Amino acid sequence: MSKQEKLICLGKKFNSEEERREYFRNELRKKLPELKKLEGFPIGEDDDIINLSDPPYYTACPNPWLNHFIAEWEEEKEHIKTRKKDFEIDEPYASDVSEGKTNQIYAAHSYHTKVPHPAIMRYILHYTQPGDIILDGFAGTGMTAVAAISCGNPDSETQYKIETEWKHIFDSSPVWGTRKSIVGDLAPVASFVSYNYINPVNLEDYEMEIRRIISSFDEKLGWMYETKHTNGKVGKINYVVWSEMLACPNCNHELSFTEEFYEPESKTVSDVIKCPSCSTELTKESCTLLFETTFDKAIDKAVRKPKRYPYLINYNYSSSNYTKKPDEFDFSVLKRIEELDFPEHAPHFKLPDIQMAKVGRVKTTNIEYIHDFFLKRAFHSLAFLWEATLKVADKRTQAFLQFTFEQMVWGISLLNRFRPTGFSQVNQYLSGVFYVASHTSEISPDYLVQGKYKRLIKAFSQYKSKQGSSLNYCGDCSFLNVKPNSIDYIFTDPPFGENIYYSDLNILIEAWHKVLTNAKNEAIIDKAKSKTIFEYQLLMEACFKKYFEVLKPGKWMTVEFSNTSAAVWNGIQMALQKAGFVIANLAALDKKQGTFQAVTSPTAVKQDLVISCYKPSSEFETKFKTIHGEVVVWDFVSEHLHHLPVHLKKLNTTTAIIERSPKIIFDRLISFYLMRGFPVPIDAKDFQEGLKQRYVERDGMYFTKEQAAEYDEKKARAPEFVQLSLIVTNESDAIEWLKERLRKTKQKYQDITNDWKIATQALRKGDLLPELQDILNESFILDSDGKWRTPNPNEAKDREALRTKVLLKEFATYVTAVSQAKAKKLKEVRAEALRAGFKNSWEQKDFSTIVKLGDLIPQNILFEDEQLLMYYDIAKDRV
Template sequence: MSTLFKSTKGDNAPVECLGLSFPNDQARRDHFLKLLAEKLKDPEFRKQDGFPQGTDEAILAMSNPPYYTACPNPWLADFVKHYGKPYDPNEPYRREPLAIDVSVGKTDPIYKAHSYHTKVPHLAIVPSILHYTEPGDLVLDGFAGSGMTGVAAQWCGSAPASYRHEIEMAWKKEGRPAPKWGARRVILNDLSPAATFIAANYNLPFDVDAFARAGKQLLDELEAEIGWMYETLHSDGKTKGRIEYTVWSEVFTCPECAGEVNFLDEALDQDSKRVHDTFPCPHCSAELNKDRLERVLENRLDPATGEPWQRVKFKPSLIVYTVGKTRYEKAPDAQDLAAIAKIESMPLPAAVPTSRFPIEDMYHGSRIAPKGFTRIHHFFLPRAAQAMGKLWEKAKAHPDARIRAFLLFMVEQAIWGLSVLNRYSPTHFSQVNRMLNGVYYVASQHAECSPWYNLGGKLDRLVKAFRNLKVGAGQTAISTGTAARLPLPDDSVDYIFTDPPFGENIYYADLNFLVESWHGVTTDAKPEAIIDRFKHKALPEYQHLMQRCFAEYHRVLKPGRWMTVVFSNSKASVWNAIQVALQQAGFVVAEVTALDKVQGSYRQVTSTTAVKQDLVISAYKPNGGLEQRFRERGASEASAWDFVQTHLKYLPVAKTKHGELEFIVERDPRRIYDRMVAWFVRHDAPVPLSSDEFLSGLRSRFPERDGMMFLPEQVAEYDKKRAQAAQAPQIELFVCDERSAIDWLTDFLKRRPSTYQEIHPEFTTQLGAGWKKHEAKPELMALLENNFLKYDGSGAVPSQIHAYLSSNFKELRGLEKSDPRLITKAKDRWYVPDPNKAQDLEKKREKALLKEFEQYQQHSGRKLKEFRLEVLRAGFKDAWSRKDYQTIIKVAQKIPDEALQEDEKLLLWYDQALTRTEAGS
């Protein structure tokens, strides 16, 4: 297969790109830049959602088309057409879900080559790509961030022999066939130009040796031009030292005497390098702490606008410098202060951006604006502004486009580290990049680093890391825009790996504004999928934005193929929003796993009330046959069983941990029912079976093993693994509401039909701290009477109780069901009814639930403080079947938002009811 970019050695060798031939790579670049420039002049092209804000010139300067554009990439469809394989429904493809460790590889030099707010290491992604794809397949990541999915896709073809051996041995131990090595092609997209610029530099080849020379030359030229700014006189009064960093301290006033207090001078213990909690005022000796100090705002002239500007007052307190290889400390002397004053009088370099932060729309605006930091240049003290301006100017002046981009890739990493966001941390050896992650925070002590101190080591590490990373030309296409609108054909992608923004963890657009302003191209934050009250985005808005993105993923993914979603958020409400968004988009979840950091293994997630770990969601797009058959059959029982038949094929047959079989949560009959319900709701169809009708039909149609359902052809494989295991897998049940309490009782009574007195103490221990806040706690007797049967001693002993007693009591073995001794022992025991009687019970129970739901409907006044989720679920389901969407919406408005958002089933009905109502209006 040809590559997107073919070239023999040398800069002037002919190249081929998307079927076109060029005399050299510069000609290729010029050709596509001209086409992109024409596109940018088209107002319709710029009207796309998520189109970055920037001039044509700035977008063209960042881009390297057709591989990378700092706007929606108009060549993605060509890339797919050139290299993708059309979807073939007859092509055999089957994979089980795969769990991965998202923490693997965080110390790898490539991972650390450029920081980003959140990133999954490429070494954590490689096993997934190997598992789900073949060499040459198309992999997509629509929330690509710094492009690690691209690095992983190419690593599959360039991994060293030692890594390949390690993977092959691990897979062989698990009984899996060896992976097929070879690079996969990848399409990367992100809303942020800062992110896609990093991704492009990670994934597009360049001459590492040429970069090493250019980087050294850049730092040497900087030394020649502004080295004097970082000189200081040594204690001998003659030798000049090189400043590594200068510590600036915020100046406050004492509330008692109004005298100025230099925080660092007074609060820092010079020996221990720790800040005292309390310290005396240097003027009046009053006992002070940071909370008592009053901030000082000094009046300055803004060097960009010439207008008055108030900013917190900083003074230099400490200089750390080197003479030869020895490090020294000193207080700034008169010459140091004179040099600082001289630099301050110099004009602001033209390369330093002066854009205003969108303070009003920023979550962190209240942290920086009151201190006087409202524009980009405000974040750089005068000397740092001169250094950053020179660095940027020199990097942008390099004649070779690819080396120029990588120089900027290096230099932009100093933006945060040379700004006032860089905190002084006296107990740390290095003061490089000491800013708080994920937040704009200007501390009271700032370490102003020299550019060589900040970047000298970085240059060496980049050269070393990228010498070992082999990326092929033309393996990657990168686009900048919203994941809700990808310029890709339907059914064209072979696999999706994605790590989307989760809730309000990180405010990407806000945080990237500082770096993007240097490039002159900034994120369009309108379609950003986050929770942010300053942008008027709450959980429902986040969910709908995510749903649009997942719907686009569903559109472009081939039927029958997989998507891996990495989830990292501790809120159950956000987790439920993601699950509902996935289901609404048409995906079916096949497995959710969490890495157990202590055990170093995976556990399947059975409770969604508290999500404290990184989760890996494996979801699939059902094959085209299922959708077609659903359209033909409609909301029939046959469609329900067709869904189950298809769904079971995608689930893992057996999972082991430390040699023991694990319970596969997705094979639990109740979970299968939930997935089927979600499938019907997503298709705006009434659910054709009640839960007990479904469970009864499930067990009559499919074989069951250890509480899990299988296809007939899967059972032999499971039985083989079961025969090798010491014991049957155990399900973990977490009781958090009425439904899970019933599930726990069902599991308990299946194993051990018991009297009320025997059940009560066991049940009570389950009602712990995990109980949902607004959910009414049910009485045990009410749960038993509504969902189970009690043997009253008349007639023969039910077979469920007979089997338990004859197995566990020697004296009762071999007795007839009518034997008085057996009857005496069996009397008053509760047991799980057989399917026919269970359906009768369910009808009776549902009638009672709907009656109570009517009371909720009639409730007036404030919101319901306590209620039964089972009543709401039954009522919503009944209203849905009657297409009575208004009832769902009205009752939903009577319960607290968090109760709705923390229940996946209610959220699904409610969200669909809203969608149908809006569509019909």
């Protein structure tokens, strides 16, 4: 920046980035007392939070400047020529997305989970136009912001790939241009990684500083990684394999796990060996882990730690790699390391009571403090490098250096497993858990960092971020300080139930930053903190309500979600709908193959889900609140149909759209009414009749007249129709299976039975399925020729009334059973009877019966059934 140029930030002029940073850091310090009142404020001293921040673009706490930037960005929209005033998106993005994880920017930091940003770019390009404001409150490493930036500066490969797809799918080109973004996360380390991804850095300064730091390390601590070659000259250690020491349970002979169980020739670990002393057959589990008592200078007391022995040294000498057994010189170096004082500014606090401290051999190996995760040589190395970054004058360069070195923490710790079949020993830890293996690889900083920093320079030299186009913060999504109706699109990738304990795992890196996650409102299922599926759902609901509040009416949200539990999946759906969103499209994302497959049953969820949902227009919400009766039902259906995909093509065939089936449309209607506290003014049969009268039916799906014409035109180009295969997991699915079968042709009972037995093999535990004959009697018509068929509209009403009577009678027996003194939980129930009974109890405002029964039925039935969970969840709020 020349002397004449001034840097302008939020209307204020500054002579340099450092002046701007210092001014806003002082402003942030003044605001901290108020910000600390917000849930999710991180745990740390004011100075550490301020030093980690680069305000107003990034704050390691809630960001008080977000609305100021939103106001500026809204003004800037007026000057972007590629924007359209009538821009409106009716359909969700429902095309296949294939995107691997080899992108250099994606791989620049090894966080727990990430969605590749080129995949997110497709959603952004579909739902927004240049200058639009995007939000992600579960941003992790900030891939949503990277995607928003990359829409304005895509790499040539991604641009070509997306433009080719757009031509095929939409017969047009995407509108390229930077989108603005706000990204945040509860975890300080995640928000810090995000900051480094989305703010420019001077790579020349970075390279100069990291080379200086590595040189300084070699000069002062390089001796710790020296070893002697066969000629007596000094080589540099790449890594050392350490083995736990075990004892034979029969003769108490001391043995090295790696020495005895590891087979160097085959590079495998044996399950069974013979004791070298007494020849007893041994497994690892049958042996005793040996401990030794050492003095811990950090806590000033004697401690018991697993006895470990260096098994092998891999080193470099004269540009070639060699291996050797440790010798006298190596043991003298280890002794010298033992005599070092504990690093002055290194973290040494005790681990809190967290779930990850109870698994992965953390307890077994007596890990109690942060420094217990490291061998002493590794800990001293990391402490030196971290301290060196703090002495770098330029704060942006300092942050990028920490972005680099924090990636060493796991890889240089005891979590780094010895994996002889791996390409290298770098980052061989087991992700998602603190797992301490019986043999580990202690990596040298040089072996780990040299390649890493060069890859970072290459990746970030090709990716151009622009300061001020993306903002990030650290805090609780549900307390986000953004004004209502100000966000154009939300892409979010929330926590997946109990999949990953983010705050537990992040503590290992956040300890070095001295700013920790405030996990009170962390939206996960957490055994140690007694957070069940209920607490998880409530926390997610609070976040989705904030999303609903800040999103503009008529705009879209995409939720990427991964969990194999139907209960967690239903919890997410419930939270979305209670917040006010209407789900328009569900698909399963197979990350390995990169394709989407339609979801027909929540209990079939085995892959990542992409959920497309929208906030209803303000006009419709007003009409819904002021006009009652059946007329609004059809307004809802019309608006909803306009938000659904019109045509899906897979491998040149037309595929059924499950969201356009009458059953799912009616389910969405019920949810919309009940979540807003209104009774549903129409029953299922009248609803289906109304659909047939007002809309156009194609292949079992319903469309508006205009959509039907579009569907017909597109289907003509892909005439083969693929009906979704139905997985029968409950009675409702079974009835749909029968309807589909008998709609095609009438059949006798004996023609159905064999296929019925096969189709109903995957029923939920605890869910009673009536006999086939009973289901046919209740829901279908037997003609004089002895064949069963589907009922006509008049017959259907009679059958529905008969079936409801039978179901309510069954429900009454459950109510009687749970009303007894010391009532026990019901082991098996008929879910359809519960549905009918819950609906009837709801209409009678008998909420206590719903809650009482919900507590005493099999929990998998409650959590895996969307309708039961909906009634129960709302009833709980009214008891």
